[in-house]
Ligand code: HEM
C-alpha cells in the first residue's frame with residue numbers, strides 16, 4: 001500500500017484522513033442543528049458535550065491533514081482542468097481548511113465565555129481559560145452558527161464539483177480520491 005501521495009495519485013494517509021473527516025463532518029453539522037432543539041435537560045448537556053468532543057477530534061484531524069499536506073503534497077490536477085476551475089477548487093478547498101480550523105476554535109472559546117465546561121467524552125474536563133462573558137458568548141454563538149452554514153455551503157459546492165468531474169468531464173479526479181479507486185500509471 002502506498003502511504004504518500006504521488007504525482008498522479010492520492011496515497012492511503014490522505015484518503016483515510018479525507019473520508020474519515022468527511023463522514024464526521026457530514027454528521028456533525030445536522031447534529032449541531034438538532035441538539036439545539038432539545039429541551040433543557042441532562043440529556044441535552046450530554047449531547048452538547050458529545051458535539052464538543054467530536055468537534056475537538058475534527059480539529060485534530062484537520063490539523064493533521066494540513067501537516068500531512070506539507071509532508072506529502074497533493075497530485076496536481078490533470079491538464080484537462082481549466083485555470084478558472086483550478087482557482088475555484090483551491091478557493092473551496094482552502095476555504096474548507098480555514099473554516100474547519102476556525103469553527104472548533106470558535107466553539108471552544110464560545111463554551112468558555114458561556115461558562116459551560118467542556119467534558120471531553122465524559123471523562124476529562126478541559127480547563128476553562130477565560131472567564132464568563134455574555135457579550136463575547138453571544139457574538140461567538142452567532143459566528144459559530146454562520147460558519148456552520150458556510151461550511152455546509154462549501155461542502156455542497158465541493159461535492160457537486162467532484163460529481164461534475166466524474167460524470168460530465170469523465171476525468172480521474174474523483175477516482176483518484178476514492179478509497180479503492182485505481183489510477184493506472
Ligand atoms: C468542525 C467542527 C464543528 C462544527 C462543524 C460545528 C457545527 C455546529 C453547528 C452547525 C451548530 C448549530 C448552530 C446553531 O444552530 O446555532 C453548533 C452548535 C454548537 N457548537 Fe459546534 N461545531 C463544531 C465544533 C464545536 C466545538 C469544538 C465546540 C466546543 C468545544 C462546539 C460547541 C458548540 C455549541 C456550544 C453549540 C451551541 C451553540 C448555541 O446554542 O449558541 N462546536 N455547532
Ligand code: HEM
Pocket residue numbers: 018021022023025026069074077089093094096097155158159162163173174175177
Ligand atoms: C465534509 C465533507 C468533505 C470535506 C470537508 C472535504 C474536503 C476536501 C479537501 C480540503 C480537499 C483537498 C485535499 C487537498 O489538500 O488536496 C478535498 C479533496 C477532494 N474531495 Fe473532498 N471533502 C469532503 C467530502 C467529499 C465528498 C463527499 C466527495 C465525493 C463526492 C469528495 C471528493 C473529493 C475529491 C475528488 C478530492 C480531490 C480533488 C483534487 O484532486 O483536486 N469530498 N476534499
